[in-house]
Amino acid sequence: MSLTREDVTYVANLARLEFSEDEVTALADQLGAVLDYAETLSGLDTSHIKATEHVLAVQNVFREDEIKSCLTNEEALANAPESEAGCFKVPRVME
Amino acid sequence: MELYQKTIHEINDLLDKKEVTVTEVTQAVVNRINAVEKNTDAYLSLQTEEALEAAQGLDTELSGRTQRTPLEGIPYGLKDNMCTRGILTTCASKMLYNFNPPYNAEVYDRLSEAGGILLGKTNMDEFAMGSSTENSAYKKTRNPWDLNKVPGGSSGGSAVAVAADTAFYTLGSDTGGSIRQPASFCGVVGMKPTYGLVSRYGLVAFASSLDQIGPFTKDVEDCALVLNAIVGHDAKDSTSLNLEKIDYTNNLKQGVKGLKIGVAKEFFGEGLQPEVRKSLEEAIAIYKTLGAEIVDVSFQHLDYALSAYYMISSAEASSNLARYDGIRYGFRAEEYSDLVDLYKKTRSQGFGDEVKRRIMLGTYALSSGYYDAYYKKAMQVRTIIKADFDQVFGGCDVLLTPTAPTTAFGIGEKTSNPLEMYLTDIYTVPVNIAGIPGISIPCGLDNSGMPIGMQLLGPILSEETLLKAAWAFEQESGLTNLKASLGTEV
Amino acid sequence: MEYEIVIGMEIHVELGTKTKIFCSCPTEFGQDENTHTCPVCLGMPGVLPVLNEKVVEYATRAGLALNCEIAHFSKMDRKNYFYPDLPKAYQTSQFDLPICTGGAVGIEVDGVKKDIGITRIHIEEDAGKLLHESADGTLLDVNRCGVPLIEIVTEPDLRSAEEARAFAEKVRNILEYTGVSDCKMEQGSMRFDVNLSIREKGTEVLGTRTEMKNLNSFRALIRAVQYESKRQIIELKKGREIIQETRKWDDTKGVSSSLRSKEEAHDYRYFPEPDLVPIVLEPSYIERIKSKLPELPEAKKKRYVEEYKLPEYDAGVLTTTGVTARFFEEAVALYNEPKQISNWMMVEIPPLLKENEQSMETITITPALLVELLKLVRDKVISGTSGKEVLKEMFVSGKNAGDIVKEQGLAQMSDTGELEAIIEKIVADNPKSVEDIGAGNEKAYGFLTGQVMKATKGKANAQVANEIIRAVVARHLA
Numbered sequence A: 001m002s003l004t005r006e007d008v009t010y011v012a013n014l015a016r017l018e019f020s021e022d023e024v025t026a027l028a029d030q031l032g033a034v035l036d037y038a039e040t041l042s043g044l045d046t047s048h049i050k051a052t053e054h055v056l057a058v059q060n061v062f063r064e065d066e067i068k069s070c071l072t073n074e075e076a077l078a079n080a081p082e083s084e085a086g087c088f089k090v091p092r093v094m095e
Numbered sequence B: 001m002e003l004y005q006k007t008i009h010e011i012n013d014l015l016d017k018k019e020v021t022v023t024e025v026t027q028a029v030v031n032r033i034n035a036v037e038k039n040t041d042a043y044l045s046l047q048t049e050e051a052l053e054a055a056q057g058l059d060t061e062l063s064g065r066t067q068r069t070p071l072e073g074i075p076y077g078l079k080d081n082m083c084t085r086g087i088l089t090t091c092a093s094k095m096l097y098n099f100n101p102p103y104n105a106e107v108y109d110r111l112s113e114a115g116g117i118l119l120g121k122t123n124m125d126e127f128a129m130g131s132s133t134e135n136s137a138y139k140k141t142r143n144p145w146d147l148n149k150v151p152g153g154s155s156g157g158s159a160v161a162v163a164a165d166t167a168f169y170t171l172g173s174d175t176g177g178s179i180r181q182p183a184s185f186c187g188v189v190g191m192k193p194t195y196g197l198v199s200r201y202g203l204v205a206f207a208s209s210l211d212q213i214g215p216f217t218k219d220v221e222d223c224a225l226v227l228n229a230i231v232g233h234d235a236k237d238s239t240s241l242n243l244e245k246i247d248y249t250n251n252l253k254q255g256v257k258g259l260k261i262g263v264a265k266e267f268f269g270e271g272l273q274p275e276v277r278k279s280l281e282e283a284i285a286i287y288k289t290l291g292a293e294i295v296d297v298s299f300q301h302l303d304y305a306l307s308a309y310y311m312i313s314s315a316e317a318s319s320n321l322a323r324y325d326g327i328r329y330g331f332r333a334e335e336y337s338d339l340v341d342l343y344k345k346t347r348s349q350g351f352g353d354e355v356k357r358r359i360m361l362g363t364y365a366l367s368s369g370y371y372d373a374y375y376k377k378a379m380q381v382r383t384i385i386k387a388d389f390d391q392v393f394g395g396c397d398v399l400l401t402p403t404a405p406t407t408a409f410g411i412g413e414k415t416s417n418p419l420e421m422y423l424t425d426i427y428t429v430p431v432n433i434a435g436i437p438g439i440s441i442p443c444g445l446d447n448s449g450m451p452i453g454m455q456l457l458g459p460i461l462s463e464e465t466l467l468k469a470a471w472a473f474e475q476e477s478g479l480t481n482l483k484a485s486l487g488t489e490v
Numbered sequence C: 001m002e003y004e005i006v007i008g009m010e011i012h013v014e015l016g017t018k019t020k021i022f023c024s025c026p027t028e029f030g031q032d033e034n035t036h037t038c039p040v041c042l043g044m045p046g047v048l049p050v051l052n053e054k055v056v057e058y059a060t061r062a063g064l065a066l067n068c069e070i071a072h073f074s075k076m077d078r079k080n081y082f083y084p085d086l087p088k089a090y091q092t093s094q095f096d097l098p099i100c101t102g103g104a105v106g107i108e109v110d111g112v113k114k115d116i117g118i119t120r121i122h123i124e125e126d127a128g129k130l131l132h133e134s135a136d137g138t139l140l141d142v143n144r145c146g147v148p149l150i151e152i153v154t155e156p157d158l159r160s161a162e163e164a165r166a167f168a169e170k171v172r173n174i175l176e177y178t179g180v181s182d183c184k185m186e187q188g189s190m191r192f193d194v195n196l197s198i199r200e201k202g203t204e205v206l207g208t209r210t211e212m213k214n215l216n217s218f219r220a221l222i223r224a225v226q227y228e229s230k231r232q233i234i235e236l237k238k239g240r241e242i243i244q245e246t247r248k249w250d251d252t253k254g255v256s257s258s259l260r261s262k263e264e265a266h267d268y269r270y271f272p273e274p275d276l277v278p279i280v281l282e283p284s285y286i287e288r289i290k291s292k293l294p295e296l297p298e299a300k301k302k303r304y305v306e307e308y309k310l311p312e313y314d315a316g317v318l319t320t321t322g323v324t325a326r327f328f329e330e331a332v333a334l335y336n337e338p339k340q341i342s343n344w345m346m347v348e349i350p351p352l353l354k355e356n357e358q359s360m361e362t363i364t365i366t367p368a369l370l371v372e373l374l375k376l377v378r379d380k381v382i383s384g385t386s387g388k389e390v391l392k393e394m395f396v397s398g399k400n401a402g403d404i405v406k407e408q409g410l411a412q413m414s415d416t417g418e419l420e421a422i423i424e425k426i427v428a429d430n431p432k433s434v435e436d437i438g439a440g441n442e443k444a445y446g447f448l449t450g451q452v453m454k455a456t457k458g459k460a461n462a463q464v465a466n467e468i469i470r471a472v473v474a475r476h477l478a
């Protein structure tokens, strides 16, 4: 199986990336090759196999409900590309 | 031997006997950096002024007491994906070109606590995605054994700093071999501990279920010393193991008599460089003379590991790297028409090609209609690979494999073909999939004088056994604290 | 053709924990923008979440109170999408293995009782707030990011706006009782999403549904359901198809409108959260939470009728919210006159709360203070009328009833000697009234009583005064 240009464009939008026409072509090829390689997986019957989400059987890791210190407003915004009135600023979004 | 060439435990002897000061040690390595960093480009940023200041402060403090701890006053480097408060943390990405974290990675706090002296942040593949450190947005790090060759990756800068004696040790991160493969390419010791042994807090995430921090050192004993400082439960990391603390130097020198060392033909297949194969065979012979028992073992499903790895790691990466959106920190594109355009321009300009490729691959693997075929399938294969390792470790204590199919390749040699680059990780990725520990140590040189690495693997939490096996080989072979030529200039 | 409205609801409730779900920042509402943040809730690189144990406890408690099964094994998942109020660009939530499943809540509308099925309850994190105050952009406040939520998802069992409201109120009531949330709708602690479709009555197949998100009052819920069901029926009558979409409810204009965005259908790419480990709850844990569940409204109401002999109506009103019930029970514990307390709580207190911009949550009068007042009335130290005045003053000045009665000289005059002298004088001054009474005009007593009240500034004990008046008049007529 290979990847179509439409697939690439759809996924790019989901990932909030944009590519030139040439890049789309190249990605369709490169990702297609990786996916073709991954096709080996489909040869393996895993219908009765449980997925492993965590390699170690750790469970129930909780935190106590206790307040600890926060960043100041200045610290929180220190790395922001744009800010105003103590807030991060983005282009206008509709409500 | 110059001061900067020594191992941590050798420096420890000198410091403990007060034959040298921390300042002398730090100055020696800073001088070394000034001399060779222009050739190797291991560091993205340096803290040498602050390091010397800290060294002087520590000397004053140490003069007043008799005891010092093993890493106290030892200069080191950190891969630039570990957060350091007040020091830029870029992940070698344009996306974080100006990111100044208001918090520290847990490992940095631990090393600071242990009296470590930070020299700088080391170069890497952007967001740790790559096998040659060529994906850094800032510079190409060069292999000290041949400056025209790659150091491996993604922790290339950390491997080179240790190989070129511009740090006594460094930390790297290993998602699919990013510590072991560059250690192998640069002729140093590199270890990926069991998943969960070292806190990931403050390690900029690539693939959360695979990432693990570990040390690069000049020999195996140093590896144990660094491990002692960074291993331990951290309440800030839910996947951190809560275990009793152990001293990894305790059983280091016990030898390998009676140890069952497994050799699997699946790790010696097609594409393995003949000198690597030969070197591994010699290593096996050495283990025999040391009294280890060599046993044949075999894997059923190893062929599936690489595909599963690229699906899992890319899927997790696509989600982990979604937060780089130009709103709260880091790079923001200069021109954009609206919010969606801000996202797209920022991310398209801020990320390099390989990162974008992985995000695309991972987004695809998780997207509607493909989840079961790719992501879920890969997570099921993970179960099978784990079972394979369980079965293998039923028959042996340690598995001996090559770290990489070849020695270091030329800069630019594999950049045009991503899949070929991915194939260089074939022997390291199964380890991350299973969460087990692995160590790479030098086991010889190829015909052009490039280091060959050998990988020792063990079941979950077998670090002590791996270190013991590695130390015994290192002592017997004499392949320890190897010195690279650094080309012709030095 | 007769149509049937089919409604399913999703209710988001902010849990009343001290700290956020994955970090130790406070959840407090109404603070300065971006002052309750840390690297974790800001979604900075390399940070990791650790689940707040209280979130698990509260979600379990809510699930038990809503008659759900508590999952032995549940896990967190990531829901991926880009939006400025979501710092990590994924919401940590639960996808296929939520913490609670299969509950039910009984409602009653117009005397008809029915059970509304609860499909599931899951744990997730709230998003930040976007403020539209800047001239040339939108501002982001991260304070709310990571405030813990539960999302309650119902079966499509609701059939009218009234049922939706009754259900929503019942859920609010129960959650507030169990103490897992303050359910303050004006602060966004409880928000409703409504999925609504129309089908021909008697058919089983569901029609195409629309979704309206973030309705934040019962009024908005009712009006949105009424408007949207009417709209869909009109569309169907015109022979048009209903488009599956998200619609925005404008509560000011009272209309819903399509939120058709340029975006294609959402593809959230859910996958298990690798940074959080599974939640495994043993039966013993669940039992422990169950044993600590407070008495729920239904049971409480029943008990008030049986134990306190209150009318069903009173018991219903007093158990509407947990705070009201707690106030009542504290008062009864101090003073065993349930009906008197109930009357004052139902009749006198509500208008005073409104006047003083208080609620039962913020009321300044304690049960003990109310009881002190009611005892003064019972002992006839003051009249009921004066008592109401005293209560009003208690709200305003915060003083206790005894002090107010003393300061304003409101204590009733029951001293017969003093009263007799006043009444003798009044009767003597009003011979016409005495004459009228003699002629059989009983109303003239009222005039005399009024004069007494005037002369004593209302402090005369009415009963005592009347007895004396009758005696004095009788003497004059004799």
Ligand SMILES: [Zn+2]
Binding pocket: C020, C023, C024, C025, C036, C037, C038, C039, C040, C041, C042, C146
């Ligand atoms: Zn926080």
